[in-house]
Amino acid sequence: MKKLIHILSFCLFLNMPAILPAQNQPAAPGNTAISPICPRIAMMISHSQDLKLSDSQLQQLQALQADLVRNNSPVLNELSTARSSLAGMMNAPAPDLTAMKDTMKKASDSELQVNSTKVDAFGKAYGLLNNEQQALFNQLWISSMQPSKQ
Secondary structure, eight states: OHHHHHHHHHHHHHHHHHHSOOTTOOOOTTSSOOOSSOHHHHHHHHTHHHHTOOHHHHHHHHHHHHHHHHHHHHHHHHHHHHHHHHHHHHTSSSOOHHHHHHHHHHHHHHHHHHHHHHHHHHHHHHHHSOHHHHHHHHHHHHHHHSOOOO
16 A cells, blocks of 8 residues: 555656646746637737738637636636645645545546637637638648747
8 A cells, every 4th residue: 555655646746747836936838827718719819910810700719718718717716726735635644545536537627628618619710710711820820839940
């Protein structure tokens, strides 16, 4: 049993950056904090002129992002609470492995819910674009993923 606790503790230690947000630090790009918005929709909005979006398309994209923030914020609060709770459990003198697993599942479920809503919103956003806009967006997105040449 002791060996199992040591193995589980070591596995959790290796995954801490993915499980726990940085203590007393604001969420920042590159931090493990999850954003409530969809980066692909954000790119569509920021490249509205390049994509030649109509006013209607832009308003609909902005509405989709606002809905994501409204719907994902409470779930992200639940995720933060679960991560904090897990940190406390890990520091307990006698960790309750079952409670830790349950809390990890809650955190995982919350993260999945946020990411699923982003995928659904992206599907709606992508459907607002015409074929030319979709092709240009795909190029913009792919080029944004390439390492910058310096």
